[in-house]
Amino acid sequence: MRTIGEAAAGLGIEAHVLRHWEEVGALTVRRDGNGYRVYDDGALEQARTVLKLRRVGLSLPEVVAATAPKKQEAQAVVRAKIDALESEVARTRQAITFLRHTVECRHRYLEDCPDCAHFVRDA
Template sequence: MQTIGEAAAELGIEAHVLRHWEDVGALTVRRDGNGYRIYDDNALEQARTVLKLRRVGLSLPEVIAAMAPKKRAAQAVVRAKIAALESEVVRTQQAITFLQHTVECRHRYLDDCPECAHFVREV
């Protein structure tokens, strides 16, 4: 059993983040008789899951959906995030290819280069 401060320190985040996650429904934490949050093993594991999902790019609404009890709904959110990340990877690779060419381009101005013009039109 840990306090919110201890749990936050273990997770490497601020206590207000844990409170916010609880407020929006991404985290469920028990309270003691005085109303203080108690972070048991289950709450810590749930917080670790929320933290990991946030770090891989899911928004809090997506985290909540991904942690839904219905697997089909959770999988749909995760599949959508995978598709978005894959699209981002493609865009990033295209940007790298274009920038590598501009570094190696023999033309003084990008407008003078047929390959650069081709990259520009590919938008």
């Protein structure tokens, strides 16, 4: 059993983050007889899951949905995030290709290069 401060320190985050996660329904923590949050192994594992999902790019509403009891709904949220990340990777690859070309381009001005114009038109 850990206090909120101990749990937060163990996760490398601030205690207010754990409180916020609990407020929005991303984390469930039981209370002791005095009303203090008590982080048992289950709550710590749940907090680690929330933290990992946040670090891979899910918003808190997405985390709540991705950890929902209905697996089909949770999978839909994760699939949507995968699609968004894959689109972002494709845009990043296109940007790298364009920038590499501009570095290696023999033309002084990008407007004079037919390849650069092609990249710009396809943007």
